[in-house]
Amino acid sequence: MKFAVIVFPGSNCDRDMYYAAKDALGAEAELVWYQDSSLEGYDAILLPGGFSYGDYLRCGAIASTSEIVKSLHREADRGTPILGVCNGFQILLESGLLPGALLRNKGLKFLCHHEHLVVRNNQTLFTSEYEKGQMISIPIAHGEGNYFCDPTTLAQLKANNQIVFTYQNNPNGSVEDIAGIVNEKGNVLGMMPHPERATEAILGSEDGLNLFKSMLVNWRESYVTNA
Amino acid sequence: MIKVNIHITLKEGVLDPQGKAIEGSLNTLGYQGVEDVRVGKLIEMTFSDSEQVTEQVEQMCQKLLANPVIENYSYTIEEGVVQ
Numbered sequence: 001m002k003f004a005v006i007v008f009p010g011s012n013c014d015r016d017m018y019y020a021a022k023d024a025l026g027a028e029a030e031l032v033w034y035q036d037s038s039l040e041g042y043d044a045i046l047l048p049g050g051f052s053y054g055d056y057l058r059c060g061a062i063a064s065t066s067e068i069v070k071s072l073h074r075e076a077d078r079g080t081p082i083l084g085v086c087n088g089f090q091i092l093l094e095s096g097l098l099p100g101a102l103l104r105n106k107g108l109k110f111l112c113h114h115e116h117l118v119v120r121n122n123q124t125l126f127t128s129e130y131e132k133g134q135m136i137s138i139p140i141a142h143g144e145g146n147y148f149c150d151p152t153t154l155a156q157l158k159a160n161n162q163i164v165f166t167y168q169n170n171p172n173g174s175v176e177d178i179a180g181i182v183n184e185k186g187n188v189l190g191m192m193p194h195p196e197r198a199t200e201a202i203l204g205s206e207d208g209l210n211l212f213k214s215m216l217v218n219w220r221e222s223y224v225t226n227a
Numbered sequence: 228m229i230k231v232n233i234h235i236t237l238k239e240g241v242l243d244p245q246g247k248a249i250e251g252s253l254n255t256l257g258y259q260g261v262e263d264v265r266v267g268k269l270i271e272m273t274f275s276d277s278e279q280v281t282e283q284v285e286q287m288c289q290k291l292l293a294n295p296v297i298e299n300y301s302y303t304i305e306e307g308v309v310q
Contacts, residue, residue, distance in 0.1 A: 057291070061291060061294070065290075065291060093296075101294055101296040101297045104244050104245060106242065108245065108248055146242070148242075148297060149296065150296070
């Protein structure tokens with residue numbers, strides 16, 4: 001399985017994401033510069049955290065206008081798994097690949113610590129290796145992670161079971177304690193917490209590894225089915 | 228020269244923690260009557276070409292400058308401004 005890690009100017013978790021896919025999971029991974037507009041030949045796409053374009057205008061807004069985002073839309077339509085973490089989540093929202101927006105944390109502070117997440121939906125290609133309701137410890141590191149959407153969108157997210165992760169103790173004011181959501185089709189996941197920073201015991205938690213394992217297991221299964 | 232001022236504000240109901248913090252500071256400074264502080268953005272730009280400015284500004288707001296999920300926008304267009 002081959003992962004693409006898209007690197008924007010200002011990305012700073014790209015190496016962590018690369019490490020998680022290549023070393024912790026043991027899959028193939030490549031760093032793809034945002035000006036390379038093609039995403040052909042990859043089995044999954046990872047959008048790392050950071051501060052693309054210095055968070056100018058709004059977090060992820062400038063990155064969402066880049067050429068590679070057009071390819072991202074094509075891959076999303078084709079069903080390619082796409083994971084956006086932190087700034088990657090912000091880019092997915094600004095690109096319209098996921099609904100809603102992220103606001104400044106309720107307490108205004110940049111938050112950087114481990115949080116307990118609850119796996120609300122384990123029927124996705126990103127979470128099949130978790131138990132439903134399982135509590136996992138994953139680090140957060142953001143200033144603008146306060147998820148917001150209008151009541152209609154929230155009702156849709158609930159009705160379609162698109163809320164994948166929630167915070168046990170909401171740190172940032174997100175509606176319904178939302179930490180991560182998936183698109184209706186189920187192949188695009190955006191989340192503020194960093195699973196790639198929790199893939200080995202030495203990092204304080206390896207609870208994030210199952211997310212990458214789920215992607216690998218799902219890819220193997222789809223590969224066998226399509227062979 | 229055409230001068231365009233675009234105002235971007237948070238929609239009603241969207242939490243503005245920055246506005247809250249400013250409100251708290253203003254109250255501390257003794258401005259006890261201040262309530263509901265909201266922070267927005269002002270984007271200034273000029274156009275050298277007067278063709279379809281309104282249409283272009285409208286599109287820019289929708290595509291990039293404002294996020295319709297959380298923000299409202301309005302703009303003023305002044306024609307014949309000499310710098």
